[in-house]
Amino acid sequence: MSDYCGRFAPSPTGDLHLGSLVAALASYAEAKKQQGRWLLRIEDIDMPRTEAGADQRIIDALAQFGFVWDGDIRYQSQHISEYQAALEQLKQQDRVYPCACKRKPLRRYNEAKQLPLGLYPGFCRHARIDTDKPHSWRIKVPQIPLTFQDSLCGAQTENLSQSCGDFILKRTDKLFSYQLAVVVDDAAQAVTDIIRGQDLLDSTNRQQHIQQCLEIPEPRYAHIPLVKDNRGRKLSKQNHAPALDLTKPTLCLWQALDYLRQSPPESLKTASLDTIWQWLWQHWDINKCKT
Ligand SMILES: [Zn+2]
Numbered sequence: 001m002s003d004y005c006g007r008f009a010p011s012p013t014g015d016l017h018l019g020s021l022v023a024a025l026a027s028y029a030e031a032k033k034q035q036g037r038w039l040l041r042i043e044d045i046d047m048p049r050t051e052a053g054a055d056q057r058i059i060d061a062l063a064q065f066g067f068v069w070d071g072d073i074r075y076q077s078q079h080i081s082e083y084q085a086a087l088e089q090l091k092q093q094d095r096v097y098p099c100a101c102k103r104k105p106l107r108r109y110n111e112a113k114q115l116p117l118g119l120y121p122g123f124c125r126h127a128r129i130d131t132d133k134p135h136s137w138r139i140k141v142p143q144i145p146l147t148f149q150d151s152l153c154g155a156q157t158e159n160l161s162q163s164c165g166d167f168i169l170k171r172t173d174k175l176f177s178y179q180l181a182v183v184v185d186d187a188a189q190a191v192t193d194i195i196r197g198q199d200l201l202d203s204t205n206r207q208q209h210i211q212q213c214l215e216i217p218e219p220r221y222a223h224i225p226l227v228k229d230n231r232g233r234k235l236s237k238q239n240h241a242p243a244l245d246l247t248k249p250t251l252c253l254w255q256a257l258d259y260l261r262q263s264p265p266e267s268l269k270t271a272s273l274d275t276i277w278q279w280l281w282q283h284w285d286i287n288k289c290k291t
Contacts, residue, residue, distance in 0.1 A: 004036025005192045008062075008069075009182070011043045012054035015243035016061040018255060019197065019227040025256045026224050027195040028067055029284040039189055040069040045076040045083075045181045065249050066273050074189060076181055083176040086184050086214060087137060087169060095213050096169060098135040099124040120165035137170040139210065146205045146212075151222045152290050153198070158205040167206055179206050187216040195286070198223045224289050227259055250276050261288040 008024040010016070016024075031038035040062070042055045059073065090096045101123055110117050120138065129135055141160035150156050160167070169180040186194065201223040211218050244252045250269065253276050257264040262283060268276050 001037070002035045003192060004031060004034040005039065005190055006031035006034075006036060006195060007039040007041055007186070007189065007191050008067075009041040009043050009185070009196075010058050011046065011049070012058060013046075013049050013051055014054055016058050017243060018252070018259070020058075021065070021244060021252060022227055022256045022259050023195070023197050023224065024062060024067065025253065026222075026260055026286065026289065027193075029280055030193070030195055030222075030286050032281070033284055033286075034193075036192070037070040038068075039071060039074070039191065041074040041076070041185060041189070043076050043178070043181070045176055045178070047077070047175065061244065061246055064246055065253060066277055074185065076185065079181075079185070079188070080176070082184050082188060083170075083181055086180060087176075090139060090169070090213060093213065096137050096139050097125055097166075098129040098131050099138045099166075099168075100127075100129050100133060100135045116163065118164050119162070120167065122166055125166060134172045136168045136172045138166040139169050139213065140166050141206075141209060146208050148204060148208050148218065148221060150201070150204075151220065152286070153201060153223050156201065156204060158202070160205060160209060164206065169210075179203060180210060183207050183210045183214070183216065186219055187211075187214070191219055193220045193222070195222045195224060197226050199226055222286060222289075224260065249273055253277075253280075263288075 006027045008027050010020050010024075028038050040059070042058075044050045044055065055075075062069075087096065101120075106120070107117060109121060110119060113121075115121065124138070125140065141164070143159070143161050145157050145159040147155055147157040167177075167179065169177050171177065204221060204223075208218060250271055250273055253273075254264050254269045257280065262280075262285070264276070264279065268279055
């Protein structure tokens with residue numbers, strides 16, 4: 001075994017759909033090709049969006065397709081204290097500050113100043129905030145651009161101070177942000193290689209900034225093209241992507257391979273699950289996903 005470690009990290013907000021199967025398959029195939037480990041993590045930190053029972057349905061579907069993960073499944077909801085510890089570390093380093101701003105006035109301000117709507121103008125960075133009242137926690141971002149190398153999409157550079165500004169790590173409702181949780185989780189699980197959809201490409205520089213502040217090694221990244229519906233929208237649970245037909249697992253895997261530009265032969269559509277996996281182990285090449 002190599003020290004390569006990949007992962008698939010679905011949110012339990014609905015059933016597995018083709019978009020999530022594609023991400024699962026790409027990360028799994030590459031991890032196994034590299035003779036590494038592949039972990040499964042349930043990203044259930046955004047509790048209001050979580051759907052009861054969806055985690056088990058996703059896990060069952062993955063097993064039915066023939067995925068085999070290493071070790072225990074990690075649930076974000078069981079690791080809240082680790083996210084808090086990371087925030088405390090950042091507090092001690094003076095990297096974060098409490099913010100009492102409300103969404104609507106921020107929006108009005110940005111509209112009036114013609115600033116990007118997602119850009120936080122830094123009002124609370126030097127203000128005294130009463131932490132007995134509701135507040136979020138924001139991380140200070142650098143004025144200089146950050147760059148990481150994506151193995152499929154090339155160099156990705158972003159100046160966070162111009163795109164999003166100091167961003168939220170812990171929300172007013174006390175939920176930790178995806179950005180913080182994913183960084184802490186990947187470090188805790190010693191994930192070396194992250195393969196996921198391109199919808200997360202433009203939040204990677206934010207995660208890179210958190211990694212640098214926490215002195216966490218930066219994993220390697222490969223962002224795969226998104227599966228879109230016929231209106232050009234990302235196939236997602238929010239867009240009511242149809243659930244996969246689990247009575248035809250081979251056909252679903254064939255569609256995922258086809259989507260990942262692996263050119264699976266037509267004859268595999270009706271083959272056995274074993275046969276399509278055998279084909280995959282012989283032919284998988286992530287570089288074919290390059291855009
Ligand atoms: Zn504020």
